[in-house]
Amino acid sequence: ARTSRPMTGDSAPRFAANGARRIHWSEEGAGTPLVLLPGLGGGLRSFGTLPRRFARAEFRALTYDPVGIPPSSGLKGEFRFDDAARDVLAVLDASGVERADLVGTSLGGKVAIAVASLAPSRVRKLALLATSASITPRARRVHRYFAVIAECVPADRFGDSIAPFLFGASFLRDRPQVVDDILRATRPAATARALMVAQTRALLGNCDAFDPRSIAVPALCIAGAEDTLTPQDEVADTAARIAGARFLVVERAGHSLLLENAASFDAVVGFLREP
Numbered sequence: 001a002r003t004s005r006p007m008t009g010d011s012a013p014r015f016a017a018n019g020a021r022r023i024h025w026s027e028e029g030a031g032t033p034l035v036l037l038p039g040l041g042g043g044l045r046s047f048g049t050l051p052r053r054f055a056r057a058e059f060r061a062l063t064y065d066p067v068g069i070p071p072s073s074g075l076k077g078e079f080r081f082d083d084a085a086r087d088v089l090a091v092l093d094a095s096g097v098e099r100a101d102l103v104g105t106s107l108g109g110k111v112a113i114a115v116a117s118l119a120p121s122r123v124r125k126l127a128l129l130a131t132s133a134s135i136t137p138r139a140r141r142v143h144r145y146f147a148v149i150a151e152c153v154p155a156d157r158f159g160d161s162i163a164p165f166l167f168g169a170s171f172l173r174d175r176p177q178v179v180d181d182i183l184r185a186t187r188p189a190a191t192a193r194a195l196m197v198a199q200t201r202a203l204l205g206n207c208d209a210f211d212p213r214s215i216a217v218p219a220l221c222i223a224g225a226e227d228t229l230t231p232q233d234e235v236a237d238t239a240a241r242i243a244g245a246r247f248l249v250v251e252r253a254g255h256s257l258l259l260e261n262a263a264s265f266d267a268v269v270g271f272l273r274e275p
Contacts, residue, residue, distance in 0.1 A: 033060045
């Protein structure tokens with residue numbers, strides 16, 4: 001992969017192209033390239049300072065706004081995981097990266113699996129956080145719940161509606177001010193809510209696009225011990241379906257692993273740095 005160019009963020013918007021789809025992307029740092037893939041309804045802003053943290057760890061961190069999140073193209077029709085995977089490949093092409101690590105959180109991990117299945121030669125390693133490829137009856141109920149709140153809950157109450165799922169008990173107890181600050185800022189725009197609905201419909205449909213059994217790259221699957229949204233048994237099942245994958249449970253962490261416990265970030269960095 002081409003890794004030599006040092007970057008400290010964008011001075012102007014950058015766009016990749018996947019046919020008529022335009023994908024806004026950004027980068028931070030220099031070194032081993034990785035792509036951060038956001039969760040349900042999320043874009044590059046949802047990662048906060050995480051790209052900078054990876055940059056300080058000598059990675060070139062690429063982030064992007066999925067189609068449906070401005071200034072990327074609007075989503076026309078249904079959300080498809082193969083389209084989302086090709087959008088990630090378009091970002092790699094636009095950034096001059098031939099092969100990258102993929103770090104996906106929740107739904108972003110499913111997109112990462114789709115990328116690795118579609119174009120294994122473009123992926124070096126996979127780090128999947130709070131990601132399940134198992135569509136269980138419980139998971140279907142969770143997906144329906146998020147579709148309902150995206151369609152029905154007022155923007156100023158949205159954060160309160162997802163807080164019990166977004167964080168583990170320890171973080172809710174020990175960092176209440178941080179939680180309050182995050183929830184006050186969690187007011188998704190109409191475009192993000194529409195994307196959430198489309199993504200949940202895709203999750204309730206045919207999910208063969210992120211079947212992990214064809215993956216042939218090193219993978220690390222991390223679960224939060226306190227995650228009530230994607231419980232560790234579902235993450236463990238996903239790891240068991242990827243040949244040679246490692247499974248790790250991080251204590252004192254819920255669904256927002258990289259925010260709640262620094263051990264999650266350290267585990268990802270350690271895994272990606274291995275030869």
